[in-house]
Amino acid sequence: MSSAKDFGAPVMKIVVRTDDNVLVDGAAVSPDAIPKMLEAIDGKEGCVWFYHANPDHPPTATALRIMKMVISAKRYLELFTKEDFSEMIPHDPVLEHGRKDEANQAVQHNDPSCHELCLRTPRASRDRG
Secondary structure, eight states, X not given: OOOGGGGTOOEEEEEEOTTOXXXXXXXXXXXXXXHHHHHTTTTTTXXXXXXXXSTTSOOOHHHHHHHHHHHHTXXXXXXXXXXXXXXXXXXXXXXXXXXXXXXXXXXXXXXXXXXXXXXXXXXXXXGOO
């Protein structure tokens, strides 16, 4: 699967650790700084790679808040199961959202309630093949 990085687009890597400390591209930041940081990749077809600690469990309130920020900024969002971003969770609109159409296959849609639901379920997506 190709990513935005394969096409030269900027990628912002966000990590939310178990203690709710937040890293953006390896640097500690306040969650309140993230909307401004997202503006830096606006208009450049950039995307966000996102990892939260204990991905087999529901995300913390901080992780959900940051996801909503990313979605509100209309940035493409890729979810990962490892902090080093080596294992992406495949987005499957049929299994996760009950429908399949070209728009959902091309990019993830920006509905925070949908992504909250996806994140609150165990990561069975790793076993989808």
